[in-house]
Amino acid sequence: KNEVEQSPQNLTAQEGEFITINCSYSVGISALHWLQQHPGGGIVSLFMLSSGKKKHGRLIATINIQEKHSSLHITASHPRDSAVYICAVLLSSGSARQLTFGSGTQLTVLP
């Protein structure tokens, strides 16, 4: 079982819908990253957080350290949000060896 689990694996939404992607992890972490991989393959770092909540435009990321859970929300979704969203955690020891990735959530937003 992967130490980082994402859900759902696939998500299809209509334009304008509110979207939530979840990431659960089973080990202690010092930071969590949300990444976006575009259909063309490019990867963009969206958020890096270790507590609380961050917001950037229509994207909101939250993390609950006690529950070992993070969510990525997209408000007023748009077809251009269609991408794979990847959660990655840095384990508490801080070793680069221990940056562990989830398997990604494929989001498709229909017009």
Next chain:
Amino acid sequence: DTAVSQTPKYLVTQMGNDKSIKCEQNLGHDTMYWYKQDSKKFLKIMFSYNNKELIINETVPNRFSPKSPDKAHLNLHINSLELGDSAVYFCASSRGTGFSYNEQFFGPGTRLTVL
């Protein structure tokens, strides 16, 4: 200007060949990384370099050797290519050391196909 660039974008080669992928960042970052993304889109860290020193080497075959001529460059050399090496390889960079609180910037990826 592209922040993190990789060349080539596509690389098709025969088994047993030796090939290199180049990566350059113009962000002044201290740490650079190589990731491998397999056919199932799963990302895994391969190497991390900080100020030209290898600071982590994940369990990667020694046919893979990262080379960093300076802080802005981290090249990946692969000897005796195997079919299982086919994947997309991403270079990334970040400020400071390690992953803790520093955002990573990714290159566009190099799709390697071994025939």
